[in-house]
Amino acid sequence: MGIEIRAMEEQDIPETIRVMKEAWVHSYESIEERYYPREAHDFDMSLNTVERYTGSMEYEYGFFFIAEVDGKIAGSIRGEIIGKSGFGMIRNIAVHPNYLRKGTGRALMEHAVDYLKAEGCHKVSLNTMPVLLPAINLYLKMGFVPEAYLAKQWWGVDFIYMSLWFDKIG
Numbered sequence: 715m716g717i718e719i720r721a722m723e724e725q726d727i728p729e730t731i732r733v734m735k736e737a738w739v740h741s742y743e744s745i746e747e748r749y750y751p752r753e754a755h756d757f758d759m760s761l762n763t764v765e766r767y768t769g770s771m772e773y774e775y776g777f778f779f780i781a782e783v784d785g786k787i788a789g790s791i792r793g794e795i796i797g798k799s800g801f802g803m804i805r806n807i808a809v810h811p812n813y814l815r816k817g818t819g820r821a822l823m824e825h826a827v828d829y830l831k832a833e834g835c836h837k838v839s840l841n842t843m844p845v846l847l848p849a850i851n852l853y854l855k856m857g858f859v860p861e862a863y864l865a866k867q868w869w870g871v872d873f874i875y876m877s878l879w880f881d882k883i884g
């Protein structure tokens with residue numbers, strides 16, 4: 715199985731949207747349903763539009779990578795570097811249910827981390843939910859640590875803020 719990570723291009727957008735929608739529906743139905751409000755999930759899903767993906771792809775501080783497994787889009791990761799601050803945020807990562815547990819999530823994360831390091835970042839953070847154990851395990855394996863517990867954050871739901879520092883500063 716060959717996994718290739720590359721920047722998303724305009725022609726990838728419709729397929730990437732399909733893959734991400736199916737990935738998040740699967741995650742919602744198999745893990746999140748009793749934790750994350752349906753209204754929140756529906757809102758998140760409504761953001762999967764060509765216009766928004768195009769905007770993310772063109773955003774000057776953003777990055778948007780897709781994973782291709784044997785030539786087919788299997789997942790994606792996107793985020794941003796906050797200006798010239800050297801601080802990166804991962805905003806979204808998901809892998810399609812047909813490709814779970816085959817190393818794609820890790821390959822996406824490693825690619826994003828390598829990209830952020832090459833861009834001179836000293837730190838990357840993300841928000842996750844306590845129920846998303848596959849994701850939390852992946853982040854811990856990558857060296858992320860829980861930096862803060864965000865009680866009753868978005869939609870009144872608890873989140874965990876996790877971070878990885880690339881080197882010591884100050």
Ligand SMILES: CC(C)(COP(=O)(O)OP(=O)(O)OC[C@H]1O[C@@H](n2cnc3c(N)ncnc32)[C@H](O)[C@@H]1OP(=O)(O)O)[C@@H](O)C(=O)NCCC(=O)NCCS
Binds near residue numbers: 855
């Ligand atoms: C999190 C996610 C991206 C991982 O993708 P993946 O391609 O299945 O992950 P990998 O195969 O690269 O696994 C890497 C590590 O993640 C952890 N992991 C992945 N799936 C797991 C599971 N079902 N249970 C426990 N740990 C899991 C393991 O530590 C794994 O390493 P290992 O295989 O050596 O044990 C995927 O589960 C997903 O899309 N989840 C739904 C969306 C989501 O939660 N996104 C993150 C929001 S913050």
